[in-house]
Structures are given as structure tokens and as C-alpha cells.
Amino acid sequence: MAGHPRPLSPHLQIYRRQLTSVTSILHRLTGIGLAVGLLYLVCWLVAAASGLESFDRLQSFNGSIIGRLLLLGWSVAFFYHMLNGLRHLAWDAGWGFELPAAYKTGTAVFIGTAVLTLLAWVIGYYQMGAF
């Protein structure tokens, strides 16, 4: 096939990022992260069923810095995956496929994720009597 170079798929290192490709990759990454989070939820339920001692051990891990960072990551992943998932469902229904619309909704997903995550954590800390 010399003389007829076939178009290559974009290689990651020389690929110019766009909002549309970043939102797509993040959808996959957050999906994988949430699948791991689902296993953590199972652990939490099993700990709750195993009695006070194992439950308290898991709750104190949840309260630690690493535990809080994990929960923060999972809450960001949840809100992002849900909002971007709504975007995917809208596309499946035939809405918002035009490039300006896709950029607008993509930006809205990032803003919405930040707002909902902040809201969830402010309410959570309020529940614990932080303020």
C-alpha cells in the first residue's frame, strides 16, 4: 500500500484534546471508578451487618483523610457520570448533537458536577454539626 498512507487513528500523545473527547474519556473513567465504589458499598453493607465493631472500624476509615478523599472522588464521579449520562441519553433521543450544543452541555456538566458535589458535602458537614 506504499503511496497510499492510510489515515491513522489519533495517538494519545499527539492528540489535541477537545472538550468533547475529554468528557467522553471522563465518562468511562468515572464509570470504572463507580464500579469500584459499588464494591466499597457492598463492604459497607457487610460491615453494617457484621455488628458494631466492624461497622465502627469502617466508619472511622470513612472519616480518615484517605476515606474522605475516596468518598469525595466517588461523589464527583457519581455526579459527573449522572450528568454526562443525561447528555448521552439526550443524544440517543436525537437532541443536542450540533457541535455548539455539545460544547454548551459539556460545560454545563462540569459546572453541574462542581455545584452538586459542593452541595452534597456542605449538607453532609452540616448534618455532622460542622457549622
Next chain:
Amino acid sequence: MAEASKSLRSPIARVRGLGSAKEGVSHWWAQRLTALALIPLGLWFVASVVCLAGADHAAIAQWLSSPFTLGALALTIITAFYHAVLGLQVVIEDYVHGHAAKLTLIILIQFAAFGFATAAIIALLVAAFAG
């Protein structure tokens, strides 16, 4: 017939609508329906967890003793594992190229999902009725 003569696909293949993968749109459709179901279920779950922030074992046990909580939580877990299996399967199909490795991973993920979902539901029942 003008429409049919343009297509390379035989009329029977068009009627069956199973495509080249021989399984039609069932995977795609199930992923969308579970996504739709997970919007209210996921929001309910996250809101519940936020409201339970800092709660002790007794408060969690009381939350789990409500039939509504049990039902909604079981539905959330089953739907989330179903959705996760469908999503992870697509990721594996895209990035794992050896046929044996691909098939093994997909089967492992399905077995793991059934196992963990069962563990979660048993834990739910134990926490609700024996805790």
C-alpha cells in the same frame, strides 16, 4: 423494492434486525434503561448517605429497618451492578484484544457482579432483620 435493492443486507436480515453482532440492540437498550432507572435510584441513595453523614450504627440500623429503604437499596444495587457489567464489558471489548483474555475478563466481571450483588442483598437482610 427500490429501498431493498440498495442494501447489501438480505430482507430476512433486515427483518430480524440483529446486525453483525447477531444480538441486535439488547445490550445498548439495557444500558440505557438501567441508566434511566439509576437517575432517581442513585440520587435517592446519595441523598440518603449525605443525610446519614456521621450517623452511628444504631441510626444506620434504623434506616435499614424500613421496608422502603430495603426495597430501594436492593433495586439500586441490582440495577447498578447490571449497569456496571454492561459498561465494563464495552470497555473490555474496546481495550482488551486477545479473544481468550477478553472472554475471560467479561465472564469474571459477570460472576463477580452476581457474587457481590448477592453479598450486598444478604448483608441488607441480615442488617435489617438480625442486626
